[in-house]
Amino acid sequence: MANSVQSDSAVLVHFTMKLDDGTTAESTRAGGKPALFRLGDTSLSEGLEQHLLGQKAGAKLAFTLQPQEAFGISSPDLIQYFSRREFIDAGEPEPGAIMLFTAMDGSEMPGVIREVNGDSITVDFNHPLAGQVIHFDIEVLDVDPVLETLHADSAG
Structure with a gap:
């Protein structure tokens, strides 16, 4: 188990994304369900991944990404x-x-x-947040979490 986020880590986080006007674009805190991401699978922007690299469970980050680092420029x-x-x-x-x-x-x-x-x-067809400056507030809950899976009881 890695103790810090690596380029291929799975990361369990709570996050809030806000726009320049203070509007919350998305937040896992509202629903109380953290998000699980895997770095390197292209689900996160490179800019966001760079901020997560090297972080440990319990880390709290606040940073801003410009459009080209977040969801791209509106085309x-x-x-x-x-x-x-x-x-x-x-x-x-x-x-x-x-x-x-x-x-x-x-x-x-x-x-x-x-x-x-x-x-x-x-x-x-642009991403709905394309062209927006995004303010992130992220809490790293776990790095490479052990995901609980249901196993059939094989005792007979």
């Missing part, structure tokens, strides 16, 4: 326009709603409805 190439008739089966989209779209390769990707204007519907 105009990821904003697409659809005709209202393409939404006939899905129903009337509302601005702010997140919908799943099927890509050409069959994979699904979420898109945020940004605008409904006449026959045109604007969908943003």
